Amino acid sequence: MTTPPYPPVSDADLAVLREQLGRPARGVVGIAARCVCGNPTVVATSPRLPDGTPFPTFYYLTHPAATAAMSVLEADHVMRELSDLLSDEEVAAAYRLAHEAYLGDRSAFGEVEEIAGISAGGMPTRVKCLHALAGHALAAGPGVNPIGDRALALSSWSPERCVCAEPGSSG
Ligand SMILES: [Zn+2]
Known part of the structure; x- marks a missing residue:
């Protein structure tokens, strides 16, 4: 897990990302x-991507086996089960804090008004994309994003x- 600031990204990392994604990472x-x-x-x-496009998904899950595993969960009954966890007030409060933490991490790289207040994965009140939520959980470490x-x-x-x-898998 690593939250900002980050050490410089190596050419070796960029090469693995390219292989994982099947395209150059932007x-x-x-x-x-x-x-x-x-x-x-x-x-x-x-x-904000190099071409100017606003990009809310600050933490993006790239590992093929990880993304495949999340797709399996999304195809199962798990989305409903995870959404139901948010009916617990403590979990819902932690999820709102995860949303704020996500925005805080991203803001270290600039404020982009088109996506102000928009994080990823359905936060702060819904469960929409487990890839985004698991990505956040892996980046932030345990105890930050309860759904991830x-x-x-x-x-x-x-x-x-x-x-x-x-x-x-690749890499
Ligand atoms: Zn490995």
Whole structure:
């Protein structure tokens, strides 16, 4: 887990990101989380891309096995289960704080008025994209994003067990 400021991104990291995404990563400002092997799992992206496009998803999950695992959860009944967690006042309050933390991390790289107050994944009141929420949880570490933490706990993928070299994964 790494929150801003970030050390400079290496050419080796950019090469792994390109392989993971199948295209060059745009607007990279840092590597926010890594696999135990060192490969990036979450990239931090500028809130304004080099071509000027506003980009709210500051923490983006790049690891193919991780994104596949989140897609499996989204296709299952898990979205409903995670949404239901927000009916608990404490969880809902923590989720609002996660939203604020996300915006705070991103603001270190500039304020972009088109996306002011907009974070990612459905925060602060809905659960819409587990890729974004898990990305935030991996970047921030446990205890910041309760829904992202829960999604990772339910996931078959873990940053503690490297599967980067397995077929269907890359890096
Ligand atoms: Zn790995």
